[in-house]
Amino acid sequence: MPRDVARKLKQAFSAAQDEAQRKAAVVALLRHSLDLGHRRLSLKRLEAAVSCGAALEAEDLHRCADLALRISDPRIHARLALLSRQLDGGRRLSAL
Template sequence: MPRPSVRLWKRAVTAGGHEQADGNAAALARESALLLLRRSVDMGHRRLALIRLLEAIRLQAEVPPEHWAHCRAVIGRVTDPELRAAYSEPEQRSNACGIA
């Protein structure tokens, strides 16, 4: 994926991720967050994939089960306690809802 696409996705996430964003910007932000997450998973990123998963969740995107599985597989290798804590709550919610 060319870097310009990644930059556009990041900009869309930023623009649509605040409370004043209109419905179109918010939808584009969710879609862009999922594209960034998919790219990170496809490239085998660990920490970045977790960060992007959390961003997608914050934007209320529907995260595919395979992305949850990737993040679940790598969380044990992450040493950052803040990132581990940030991941644990949404992961527990997704398990309770049968999403992940």
């Protein structure tokens, strides 16, 4: 069932007609991964959301950080720190 949801969300992203739909789809994919507890995939999807300029809730970053910090890989932690700085610098978090 979760794969069906992810497939539909990916299709929504691919079929997006404009930037707003694309951003909504990428955030939906991120939140889906967060809900399932995907550690690396959540970080990858957070990176995608940041790169397309999606506005994120602070909770999205915090949930992703909680998952990513459970991985004992300094490269993952460095990617998370970079994303955090990018979000803070661009003030793209909507609920601080």
